[in-house]
Amino acid sequence: MKRLLRSAGVASLLLPVLLAGPTPAHSQLPDEFTNLQVLPEDMPPRQLVGVMRGFAVGLGVRCWYCHVGEEGQPLSEYDFASDDKPEKRKARFMLEMSMQLNDDILPGIAEFAERAEPGLRVQCVTCHRGVPLPRQIQDIVTQTAAADGVDAAIAEYRALRERHYGTAAYDFGEQPLIDAAGELSDDPAAALAVFDLALEHFPESIQALVGSAQVHQVQGDADAARAALLRAQEIQPNNPQIMRMLERLGNP
Numbered sequence: 142m143k144r145l146l147r148s149a150g151v152a153s154l155l156l157p158v159l160l161a162g163p164t165p166a167h168s169q170l171p172d173e174f175t176n177l178q179v180l181p182e183d184m185p186p187r188q189l190v191g192v193m194r195g196f197a198v199g200l201g202v203r204c205w206y207c208h209v210g211e212e213g214q215p216l217s218e219y220d221f222a223s224d225d226k227p228e229k230r231k232a233r234f235m236l237e238m239s240m241q242l243n244d245d246i247l248p249g250i251a252e253f254a255e256r257a258e259p260g261l262r263v264q265c266v267t268c269h270r271g272v273p274l275p276r277q278i279q280d281i282v283t284q285t286a287a288a289d290g291v292d293a294a295i296a297e298y299r300a301l302r303e304r305h306y307g308t309a310a311y312d313f314g315e316q317p318l319i320d321a322a323g324e325l326s327d328d329p330a331a332a333l334a335v336f337d338l339a340l341e342h343f344p345e346s347i348q349a350l351v352g353s354a355q356v357h358q359v360q361g362d363a364d365a366a367r368a369a370l371l372r373a374q375e376i377q378p379n380n381p382q383i384m385r386m387l388e389r390l391g392n393p
């Protein structure tokens with residue numbers, strides 16, 4: 142597994158870190174590292190800490206997420222060399238993967254067309270955006286709805302929004318909820334609940350109003366469908382799709 146880091150590789154891993162903070166954590170670490178399998182064995186401590194901070198910031202975690210040690214414990218008491226935690230073993234695999242992407246795979250674009258200028262390098266944060274498991278929010282909603290029901294999915298959405306709103310972790314815009322509701326269309330009650338969640342945050346969402354109208358129609362609830370469409374028409378009086386749907390529904 143041992144391979145040499147090209148210098149550009151190390152530099153790219155370091156980049157987010159130089160901005161990340163001044164604490165001299167490296168002074169609390171061992172001078173010699175005994176279990177570096179991917180990074181160069183003789184990496185200077187200051188540089189290694191920089192790479193590690195990049196991991197931590199990229200995933201929105203602390204050192205103990207991967208290493209044997211506890212929050213609040215001095216770093217000097219951590220067992221950094223241990224591979225006991227599966228998170229560390231996964232992170233090592235990810236490090237290899239990122240290096241292969243940057244050093245072996247992405248340069249291959251040049252065979253087909255010029256590369257972007259200035260060049261980009263894949264970092265942990267490129268995929269992880271500050272969370273350990275880089276799932277899309279619409280997938281979280283549909284997967285939790287399938288496993289534990291739509292109420293659990295909505296509770297999870299609210300909790301994630303509370304915690305991560307304003308960061309790059311998840312897209313709390315309108316579209317992922319519309320997509321999730323669409324995915325849930327086999328379960329009309331679940332789809333409606335997710336459209337309602339979208340409307341709670343985006344009361345003028347034409348997509349959510351028209352989407353709920355369609356689900357109400359499928360359920361045979363013409364009154365509810367009409368009400369949603371009339372609300373949509375207040376917002377967009379000249380939208381031809383809304384006019385057509387209202388015509389087709391006829392008068393109450």
Ligand code: HEC
Nearest residue numbers: 174175176177178179180193196197204207221222232233
């Ligand atoms: C996302 C997981 C992850 C996080 C978070 C993380 N590390 Fe690491 N760390 C690793 C991996 C993986 C290695 C081994 C790299 C290799 O094999 O080349 C490692 C190796 C080390 C080593 C070398 C241990 C040895 O003797 O071989 C030290 C020291 C270290 N990390 C310190 C830290 C510090 C300090 C933090 C918090 C700022 C931190 N790490 C955060 C995954 C992580």
Ligand code: HEC
Nearest residue numbers: 196228231232235236239263264265267268269273274275
């Ligand atoms: C190309 C996208 C991508 C990059 C770059 C990437 N990861 Fe990941 N990472 C993923 C995906 C996708 C998963 C989920 C894998 C799975 O299905 O178990 C994941 C999972 C992980 C996990 C396990 C999380 C868990 O709860 O199971 C760790 C730890 C991790 N990555 C660390 C890193 C570190 C550290 C880096 C940078 C060196 C990195 N990743 C770079 C996409 C990426």
